[in-house]
Each structure stands twice: as C-alpha cells, then as structure tokens.
Amino acid sequence: MNSADLGRRVGVPSTALFTDQYELTMVQAALKAGTAGRRSVFEAFTRRLPEGRRYGVVAGIGRVLDAVENFHFDDEMLAFLHDQHIVDGPTLDYLADYRFSGDIWGYPEGEVYFPGSPILRAEGSFAECVLLETVILSILNHDSAIAAAASRMSAAAGGRRLIEMGARRTHELSAVASARAAYIGGFDTTSDLAAGFRYNIPTVGTSAHAFTLLHDSERDAFRAQVDSLGRDTTLLVDTYDVTAAVRTAVEVAGPELGAVRIDSGDLLLVAHRVRQQLDELGATGTKIVVTSDLDEYAIASLAAAPVDAYGVGTQLVTGSGQPTCSMVYKLVARASSADPADELLPVAKKSMGAKSSIGGRKWAARRLDEDGVAEAEVIGTGPVPPELAGRQLLVELVRGGEVVAREPLDAARERHIAARAGLPMSAMQLSRGEPVLPTEYV
Missing domain, CATH: 3.20.140.10 (nicotinate phosphoribosyltransferase)
Known part of the structure; x- marks a missing residue:
C-alpha cells in the first residue's frame, strides 16, 4: 500500500x-x-x-x-x-x-x-x-454534511463526472476537508491542490475568465492555452459570445479539443446548442463541462442535457443548505x-x-x-x-x-x-x- x-x-x-x-x-x-x-x-x-x-x-x-x-x-x-x-x-x-x-x-x-x-x-x-468530544464532533459534523451533499449530487449526476471546486467559498482548511469528504461522497476530482497533495485526490483546472480578458482577443487566449496545455485542454467559452467562442475554440485546437466549459446562462439550452455546434464542426469527441452555482436539483434538471461533467462549488462546501449533521x-x-x-x-x-x-x-x-x-x-x-x-x-x-x-x-x-x-x-x-x-x- x-x-x-x-x-x-x-x-x-x-x-x-x-x-x-x-x-x-x-x-x-x-x-x-x-x-x-x-x-x-x-x-x-x-x-x-x-x-x-x-x-x-x-x-x-x-x-x-x-x-x-x-x-x-x-x-x-x-x-x-x-x-x-x-x-x-x-x-x-x-x-x-x-x-x-x-x-x-x-x-x-x-x-x-x-x-x-x-x-x-x-x-x-x-x-x-x-x-476528545469537541474535535470529534467538529470533524464528523462538517465532513459528514459535505459527504451527504456530495452523495446526493452524485446520485443526481447519474454517472457523469463531478468536479469539486468550492475552495474559494469556504475557509481554506475547510476547503481541504470538504474536498476529501466530497471525494468519499462520489466526486471524481478537486480543483484544490492542498487536498490533492494531502489526500492524493485527482486534481483538475485550466483557466478562468481573467485569462481570456488578459489577451487582446479570445483567439489569442485560446491559442496561448492550447500551446501551453495541449489540445486536450478545456476552454472556457462564455466570456463573450458562446457561439463565436466555440467556433474559435475548434479552429484553434481542432476537433481534438478536449472540452469546453460553460459557466453562465440557461445551461440546459446552451448545452444543447453547443453540442449541436461541436458536432457540426467535427468535434464530436469534445466534452461539455458546466458550472455556475449548481446543486443536486440543478444537476438533476440537466439529466437530459448533453453534459459530460459538472463543476460544483458553493452548494457543495456548504452542505447544500445543511452544513451540519x-x-x-x-x-x-x-x-x-x-x-x-x-x-x-x-x-x-x-x-x-x-x-x-x-x-x-x-x-x-x-x-x-x-x-x-x-x-x-x-x-x-x-x-x-x-x-x-x-x-x-x-x-x-x-x-x-x-x-x-x-x-x-x-x-x-x-x-x-x-x-x-x-x-x-x-x-x-x-x-x-x-x-x-x-x-x-x-
């Protein structure tokens, strides 16, 4: 071991x-x-x-x-x-x-x-x-609440991948414990490197809107990311116009583009449109990741959407409304x-x-x-x-x-x-x- x-x-x-x-x-x-x-x-x-x-x-x-x-x-x-x-x-x-x-x-x-x-x-x-009373209860009440929320989200996801990304929404030490509990409850990866380091949980992450805004154009931002991280990266496509961004993303990375991430708007509608557009552009293997204040109910509502992975932050690390047991x-x-x-x-x-x-x-x-x-x-x-x-x-x-x-x-x-x-x-x-x-x- x-x-x-x-x-x-x-x-x-x-x-x-x-x-x-x-x-x-x-x-x-x-x-x-x-x-x-x-x-x-x-x-x-x-x-x-x-x-x-x-x-x-x-x-x-x-x-x-x-x-x-x-x-x-x-x-x-x-x-x-x-x-x-x-x-x-x-x-x-x-x-x-x-x-x-x-x-x-x-x-x-x-x-x-x-x-x-x-x-x-x-x-x-x-x-x-x-x-030992207080420290035992402090740990069990917090971690079990997060794991229960994660389990409900995992059940709602129906086998689709789940990314824990709530570090910026809670205390820095709670964020590490939350990532650990979420992994037990069914999440697949975390964005928190401290959790990855301490507990050997797989970590993921690519870029935020700030990276796109830094560059003179969306194309420049996508090119910089692909050149650095490879065609299998995930490009964030909702900084400006989603349709234009998806077209640019495939032009820059080719049909081998790993994934696109959508972080705003009507996720159900946008996901369907993006899937259709990706397929028409030949990027049939490109996955769709959605984020934006998701909870188990929002995840369940997207069951019919062509979504491959969900990124969850605030609602997860706060126990989805139940922060203690x-x-x-x-x-x-x-x-x-x-x-x-x-x-x-x-x-x-x-x-x-x-x-x-x-x-x-x-x-x-x-x-x-x-x-x-x-x-x-x-x-x-x-x-x-x-x-x-x-x-x-x-x-x-x-x-x-x-x-x-x-x-x-x-x-x-x-x-x-x-x-x-x-x-x-x-x-x-x-x-x-x-x-x-x-x-x-x-």
Missing part, C-alpha cells in the same frame, strides 16, 4: 486546543472528585437527519484518527492554560502527560447512517474520552472505578422534548430483506441476534490508544458506492422525505 494513499500526515499540529473550555474544567472537577478515572463509554450519534434527507454519510473518520493521534498538550499550550487561569496545577500535570489510551469503534468511513446510529464509540477513562457525543455508560472488571452502568440524559438519549453501550446492524436490500437499522445494548451477527456495522478503529484501521481514501469512496446501492431506491429521490430506513431498538 502506497503511503501517499493514506494521506500525508507529516507535520500535523497538535489538535488539543480544538476543544471547548468546559471539557478541561470538567476534567479538573472530576480529578478533584476522584471520578476522572472511571471507565466510560461515549457515543457520537444524531437524533435526526437534516430536514428532508433520506440517509446520512459517514465521513471524517480518517481525520478523527489523525486528531486523536495528535491530541497532546505541548509546553506552549500548557503555559497558555496556566496564564489564562483556565485549569489548576493538578489538571495541568494531567494534561501534560495526556495521550488517549482507550479504544474507539465506529462505522467505517463511507458507510451510511440513520437517526440513532452509534457512528463512533470511545471507551476509556472519563477524562481521556471527554477531552447535528451529531452529539454523549456518555452512555460508566463504571464506578477504573477497574476493567467493574460493571458498566447505562446512563442517559432524560431531558424534556427531543434531547433525551438512550443509555448503554450499543451495537448496530443493518437488516436486509429477502432481496438483499436494506430494510432497517437495528440498534441494541444486549446480545446481538444470531441472524444479525454477520451484519454488524461498527469496526475497531483504535485499540489501546493505537490506530488500527487506516485505509486508502478510495476504500471509503468504494464503500459508499456499495452502501448507497444497498438502500431502497427511494433513497435516491431528491424530494423531501423521512429516513429511508427505520431505526429499531432491541
């Missing part, structure tokens, strides 16, 4: 301050009370899917593993905590030696999930598990001591309304119907029914503080394709609806 396939983790900074202050103050109080070492189980899950979504997509697991591995407090961080009077001396001593030493299980990256699915389970002392990380079981033999007691929040949770260390399995199609997400705290033993969803990610489940990003991408294909056909509908699978507790 090529190490580049696993993502370049060299020089990754500590993630220890990607947290909320109350995680540290809880540790301080628990240390003083003598309860910080109690064996505990935390689970990350969502009580509901974003409105109208039929399924969720697990993304960010690989980044969570990086975050856990790099969660430690250096001298500068400890000095900050001391100078700001955030925690006391004994807590600083604890944090100075902190390394997660517990176990983590979770849904493998690319898998789908539903309300209540125990997407990630951390087991260890209360103190070491609670410190509302995942939470809750204590669901704890012992009365650090002794591994001590019994785990189920615990749960019993709030009024929709914020209550279910206690107990959980397993999850997906039940299939007689045709092999998923029909329910089954979650339990007791013995796993024999008929579901081979359908369990959680896999071991960290054992005794050591990561044991790194995998190439392509594995997560392929897993998602398979998981989505195993859902009922109604999962692919873009209309608003309930989760495509019910969640059953046993």
